[in-house]
Amino acid sequence: MTFNIKYQSAEEAVSVIKSGHRVFIHTAAATPRLLVNAMTNRAPELENVELVSIHTEWDAPYKDDKYKGIFNIRTFFVGGNIRDAVNRGRASYIPMFLSEIPLFFRRGGMTLDVALIQVSPPDKHGYCSLGVSVDVTDAATDMSKYVIAQVNPNMPRTHGDGLIHASEIDAFVACDEPLFEVPFKEPTETEMAIGNHIAGIVEDGATLQTGIGGIPNAALRALVNHKHLGMHTEMFSDGIIDLVEKGALTGFYKQSHQEKIISGFCIGSRKLYDFIDDNPLIQMCDVGWVNSTKVIQKNPKVTAINSAIEVDLFGQVCADSIGSRQFSGVGGQMDFIRGAALSEGGKPIIALPSTTKNGQSKIVCQLQRGASVVTTRAHVHYVITEFGVAYLYGKSLRERTQALINIAHPNHREELMKQAREILHVQL
Secondary structure, rough: OOOOOOEEEHHHHHHHHOOOOEEEOOOOOOOOOHHHHHHHHHHOOOOOEEEEEEOOOOHHHHHHHHOOOOOEEEOOOOOOHHHHHHHHHOOOEOOOOOHHHHHHHOOOOEEEEEEEEEOOOOOOEEEEEOOEEOHHHHHHHEEEEEEEEOOOOOOOOOOEEEEEEHOOOOOOEOOOOOOOOOOOOOHHHHHHHHHHHHHHHHOOEEEEEEEOOOOOOOOOHHHOOOOEEEEEEHHHHHHHHHHHHHOOOOOOOOOOOOOOOOEOOEOHHHHHHHOOOOOEEEEOHHHHHHOHHHHHOOOOEEEEEEEEEEEOOOOOOEEEEEEEEEEEOOOOOOHHHHHHOOOOOEEEEEEEEEEEOOOOOOOOOOOOOOOOOOOOOOOEEEEOOOOOOEEOOOOOHHHHHHHHHHHHHHHHHHHHHHOOOOOOOOOO
């Protein structure tokens, strides 16, 4: 029997938002643009509405300076749509491990008045799906006093924690527009070199954690001849499809959810969204569980592949800021670096190009002034550039310095050695 629901216009639905409310916005490709725009259009009627999210997509119209004092933005992750607003002080960034945000909501660390979400149409039993983004949204919808759903037939139905019954939704808005997409880009020569180095240390039967972008795509492409790989990751993109279709990604040796791909959210092309739609292989789950080190470490040979903006010669990793300018967020890097380290045969990896687009070294004597450390030098095991692999775990400061200089771009090695001697007082 079809479950009938009553639809409202977006304008009617968001009229429940009042001055002083705290409003959660669904994540990444699930960002409900229709609801966000309708809420923003109500600006003349509102003041001091706090907007809470992790990474969102589309334009974020509420960040405009003319809405200062009306929409106050507090985010756990800084995406391109609000990066300038954060660095101008128009929006605020909250550093927190991704694994802890659901618990923060559930324990009342941040009470939520309204949640704006995007879901699939209800099935015959009345269940909608959070689709591409379960992440912290599962907790946010549980803890919000009022839930408004943008119902979109383009949202894939996914298995896992993302089912929400229509009876738990207070207002429904019909929508039929494409989800936000990130087209797949072919890895560059540098990215493929890094991907090949990563693949060289990944063992058959390993459980992978990757993200989105050129380096993860290159690493996954280089792994197509591996056997019985598994995946337990906070997010994934198009790169997994080929691994599954070629039989390299089976999850046969996983201890947690054997033969399932576990993730909190995904973002990519329409091909990816079609791939995950009603696919029992994919389990989209609450990141409080996905990113728990106790859960991660149960799997064998967890190989966590994470990126960085710069790494200093002692192994400190800056992954979320450029100097004092906030670029992204803490995210789940430390969750998985630690989980991989505790996994039997695990390999935590930091992978990055040796230089910026302007030719500056990403292996540096000291992090830029104001840069934040996401992963400490005590947590780092492998650092990989296109020039090779540096293994730092259990190494002295001198040994670390030498290993990192060896994988820096050749144009910068001599200067790094000089700085190591003169600034760090390390004799090489």
